[in-house]
Amino acid sequence: MALTRQLAMGAVIYAVGSFLVGVAPGFAFLIFCMVIITVGEMVVSPPSTTLVANLSSAGKYGRYMGLFGFFQTAGRSLGPTVGGSLLDIFASNKIIMWGLISLLALLASALYILFGRKLSPDVNSGLKNIRETTGNA
Numbered sequence: 001m002a003l004t005r006q007l008a009m010g011a012v013i014y015a016v017g018s019f020l021v022g023v024a025p026g027f028a029f030l031i032f033c034m035v036i037i038t039v040g041e042m043v044v045s046p047p048s049t050t051l052v053a054n055l056s057s058a059g060k061y062g063r064y065m066g067l068f069g070f071f072q073t074a075g076r077s078l079g080p081t082v083g084g085s086l087l088d089i090f091a092s093n094k095i096i097m098w099g100l101i102s103l104l105a106l107l108a109s110a111l112y113i114l115f116g117r118k119l120s121p122d123v124n125s126g127l128k129n130i131r132e133t134t135g136n137a
Contacts, residue, residue, distance in 0.1 A: 002116050002121075002124045002125065003051045003054070003124050003125065004047075004051070004113065004115055004116030004119065005112075005116060006044075006046075006047040007044055007047050007048060008108075008109040008110075008112040008113050009109075010041070010042075010044035010047075011044065011105045011106070011109035012040075012105070012106065012109050013037075013039055013040035014037060014040035014044070014105040015102040015103075015106045015109070016036060016102075017035075017036030017040055018098055018101045018102045019098055019101075020032070020033045020036065022094045022095040022097060022098025022102075023094075023098075048068075049065070050126050051123075052068045053065070054122075054125075083101070
């Protein structure tokens with residue numbers, strides 16, 4: 001399966017888990033939501049690093065991974081700020097707040113699909129680096 005398709009699928013799982021937080025009736029259901037969000041993260045993590053490796057040019061793998069790590073950390077840093085702002089604005093309506101967060105994940109999913117259409121099948125596959133290191137075509 002294409003890496004960008006895996007990323008899109010993971011983003012949809014994130015969206016479902018996030019939306020369900022807004023309708024959670026209690027703590028046990030919130031635990032269930034966190035399990036769903038964790039599955040989304042498990043789906044997203046491997047293809048994201050593989051795609052970064054595939055996009056990197058020869059000799060610049062470390063630079064690409066460093067930049068990827070920077071933006072990943074920036075997202076984790078900005079997430080609580082954006083979430084806190086949404087909580088301040090929509091404190092009375094959890095569904096709207098978590099729905100907006102879910103819409104961001106769905107937007108990311110759509111952008112992954114569009115990005116995948118611009119990539120060659122070789123880059124969008126997890127096999128590129130395996131072929132290069134083993135010499136198999």
